Amino acid sequence: MTTVVADQTLDVQGLNCPMPLLKARQAIMKMEVGQVLKVLSTDRGSIKDFQGWAQSARNVELVGQGEESGPDGKKLYVHYVKRTK
Numbered sequence: 406m407t408t409v410v411a412d413q414t415l416d417v418q419g420l421n422c423p424m425p426l427l428k429a430r431q432a433i434m435k436m437e438v439g440q441v442l443k444v445l446s447t448d449r450g451s452i453k454d455f456q457g458w459a460q461s462a463r464n465v466e467l468v469g470q471g472e473e474s475g476p477d478g479k480k481l482y483v484h485y486v487k488r489t490k
Contacts, residue, residue: 409485411443444484455484464490
C-alpha cells in the first residue's frame with residue numbers, strides 16, 4: 406500500500422457495520438476540502454462499505470485501503486478517505 410499522509414485519524418475499532426462508515430461520514434464533513442481522514446476499523450465489512458461509499462458519494466475519494474496489526478495483535482482495516490467537495 407502506498408503511504409498516505411492523513412490529516413486526522415478516526416479510531417472506530419470494535420464498532421460493527423454501519424457505525425465505522427457513519428462515524429467517518431460525520432468526521433469528514435468537519436474537515437477541509439483536500440484533507441485526508443485515516444480510519445482504523447476492526448470490522449472486515451468496512452472494506453466493501455468504504456469502497457461503496459466512495460463510488461456513490463460526490464464529496465469523498467477513497468485514496469487507500471490496507472491491513473495492519475494492532476497493538477493487541479488484532480487485524481486492523483485501514484481506510485484513507487479524502488474530502489473532495
